[in-house]
Every structure is written in structure tokens, then in C-alpha cells.
Amino acid sequence: MRGARGRPMRRRGPGNLAVLAVALVVVGLVYAVLVPGSATGADGPQSQQIEEGRRLFAVGCSSCHGLNAEGGTNGEGHAAGPSLIGVGAAAVDFQVGTGRMPAAQPGAQVPQKPPAYSEEEIAALAAYVASLAPGPAVPPSESYDVSKVTQEEIVRGGELFRTNCTACHNFAGRGGALPHGRYAPSLMDSSPRHMYQAMLTGPQQMPVFSDAVLLPEDKRAVIAYIVALQESEDPGGLPLGRLGPVSEGLWGWLAGIGLLVLVAVWIGAKVPRTGRGRSPRGE
Template sequence: MRDARFRSRLRLPVIGAALILVGLAYAVLVPNGAAGADGPQSQQIEQGRKLFAVGCSSCHGLHAEGSTNGTGTFTAPSLIGVGAAAVDFQVSTGRMPAQQPGAQIPKKTPVYTQDEIAALAAYVASLAPGPAIPPESAYDVSKATDEQITRGGELFRTNCTACHNFAGSGGALPNGKYAPSLMATSPRNIYQAMLTGPQQMPVFSDQVMRPEDKRDIIAYVVALQQAKNPGGMGLGRLGPVSEGLWGWVIGIGLLVVVAVWIGARVPRVRHEPESNERN
């Protein structure tokens, strides 16, 4: 009986001590959890939430859940789980906020500053896990070798030319959509586009395409951006169609001009009326 009473009295202090030890261990191992409410990250997320409520919620919903029309079709997609990389790409290229709906949202001058873009990205990233903004080392191709550029060209021609053209000049897609030109796109945005698949582009996640493969493709695109036109005129780098069109217009046009010029210089022979000849 004494042992039973002793154990019952000892139970409460042991449980209390265990709870105290667990709390101390949690505080030591997760130091950022206690400081979360007033930390810099939380302040950035709160700033992003306010910016989102003013500039984005009218289309994407107050909680980024997306919006639909009367038929149930999404007019603006949900942003839950798209990640910070998607927000950084769309907003830094000026595609978002969209000026008006259409088959495809074009690139334009950004509306937000870089700090505001970072705050919006942090807020959307806090809603659910998604692709993070890649570090500069992921898309830095300043020291790319010729071998990497050549390999990137092979990957680009295999995966990208069907839409973006073999020279990255872009091209038309069905239903009024198009693949934009890559000639003025930054390496950061190219990487983020492959990572998130904006609009009509497929997603090239790290499971589909390795990060080093993405970097080699970026090296090839940057080489295209810096390359000079060997013929003097690029003609849009659209291939034999534009070259053949210009050859036809200029070549046939010159032949027509020469034919008209020759015809104008040939003297014309006048025929006298038959009545005058008989007289």
C-alpha cells in the first residue's frame, strides 16, 4: 500500500518535469518559432498580404483561392501551392497584375518594386509549399564553357524549339496564344519559367529536367542573345519562311522594275493608217 501511495504521489511531479523538459527542448531546437510573430519574415508576409488584398484579390480571391465565372470555368487560377518562383516571374515581368483578360497576358513594365515583389512572393509561399525563387548560382552562366553551350543547344532544340523557334524568337500557338521571344528575357526569368511553367509552357521541374540541364539551356539562350547576325539582317530569325518571303518580294520586285524599265526605253513604232498609204 505504501508503494502504491508513493507512486501515485510521484506521478504528478514526474509528468510536470517531463512537460517542462519537452518545452525547453522545443525552445532550444526551434528558436525561430517563438519569434515568428514579430520576425522580419512575418513582417514581409504581412506586407505581401496587404499588397495582395489591394492588387490581386479582385481576380485571384481574397485568400488566393482563384475565381470562376458563372459556368464554373476559372477566370483566375488559384495561387495556393504555386510557390514564390511563379509570383516572382509573373510580377517581375509585368504580366501580373493583368491589364485586361485575353488569350494570353503579355509582358509589360513591372508595376511593383523589387521589395514589393519579394513581399508578394513571400505571402503566396506562406500559403502552401511550392517552387522557391532559385539562387543566383542556379542560373549564373557567366563562366559557361563552349561544351555547356553546345549541350544546352541540343537540349533546347529537343525541348523548346517546337514553340520558341530554333533561335528563341518565339512563335504562334493555337487559339490566339503564342510563345514569346527569349531575346530580351533574363536568365533568372528563364529558369523560373522552366521551373513553374507559366501560361502555355510545360513545367520542367527538377524531376523532369536536372538543374544543370536548365543552366546549360540558359547558357545557349544567352549565347543566342549575344550572337551577331552573320548576314547583316536577322529577318526575325524565323527560318526559311521569312527568308524566302523576302527573297520573293525583293527578287521578283526587282525583276518587275527592270522589265518595266526596259519596256519604257524600247522605241515604239507607229503604223500609218491604210488610207494614207493608198493615197
């Protein structure tokens, strides 16, 4: 059989059809293997956790931080909550885990309180915020585990603490006042996990001590020193700056002298006074 130009037309033999069929089968198998795997990844535990965090965020956080964590206003043009894009999972775990977020009301500083979410919900919120942009991740437990630190590490942690932290938290870790109604909280009830996250993220007025500023082993040493302060007894029986009997003796001396002065004034007020120029017999 010839074509229009007189050239013989080639017929497709069974071999070509077999090759085409095999190719279609191979493409179908590859698609069947890859596509279900991708769908499974999209519906995996991590994605489910992020979706749960998104729902929790929309209910409990979006009124201040915006529906997409871009930051929000209070309706009068003033910022109600900062953007959370790029803060990372560690910041969320610290703020929500310590009960500072969600805040009951705005103020100079949000105090610590019992957390409003469970650990699973906090992890979901952290996963959602972490999915928005890269940021500091929740540190592994070995980063702040101080169960095996040596005495030398505790001493070094004390030196680092007195150099970097006492200006706000005082040398005993009991906290202190800051300008504009703010304050550095006491560290006596802080957990090692939250202390590490605070150094890593710098919440509120605290500076960020990233790994480039303070090495992970230095952070662990500082935490070990604070834990040693938490577990130690007050030298004199009462805190009073943890100066021991010296501060307690000074306080007792001042209070005692003050009490004696008050008693002397009270006794003097009770003594009857005699008029001037009059004899004892009234003559």
C-alpha cells in the first residue's frame, strides 16, 4: 500500500505495541508508588499536629497575633501582639509552657501563671508556628540535663551567671525591678527546659544568648548553677539576699534598735510633766 507520494506506508507491528504497553505499565506503577507515598506524607502525624496547632492558634491566639501569626492590632491602630513568623518552636514552648501566653490582658509585662494548654496542645502550637518560617527549635533534653554535671561546671556556670545575668536577676537569682514597671522574674521556680529556651529566644526584655554568644555547654553550666541555688538552703535560715547571718544580723540589729527607740518614746510620753515655775507643793 502506497501513500499519496507513492511511498510505501509502514504498518506498526506487534512489537511496537508491546513496547508501548510495557511503558504505560511502568509509568502507572511508578505513579502508584510515588503518589500514595506523597499523600501519606501529607496526612502524616507531623501534618496532623500542624493542623491541630493551626486550629488552636485560630481560637486562642489570632485575636492578638493575627489569623496567620502576622501580628495584630487592637482596633485603634496600636499593636496588640507581635508577629510570630520566625520566632520558632522554642519561643512558643516557653511562652505557652510557662503560662505567659495566652495573656489575660496587656500590660508592661506578662507574669507567669499555670499553663492553659496541655503538653500535646503546646507541642501542636509550637509545630504550627515553626512551620511558618525557620526559627529556634525546642532543644533536646540532653541540652539542659544537669544530672551529670561536675562541680567545676557549676562553678563555671556561677561565673557566667554573675557576669551576664545578675544585673537583672541579682546574684541569687531572685529577680529584680526594671524600668517602666517591668521586672526580671525569680528563677527559683524555673525548670531547666524553660531556662534554656529563655536564653535561646530572649523573651520580653531578656537579651538573646544564641549559640554564637553563649555555647550550649555554657548554657548548661549556667542552668546547673541555678539548679544548685534552687536546691541549696538559705545560709542564715531566711533569704534576705542569701547573704547568710550577716544580712540577718544587720536586719535584726536595725529592727531591734528601732523597736527600742519606739519603746523609749512611748515611755517618755507616759511620764507626767510638771509645770515650769511651780513648786512640787503647788505654792
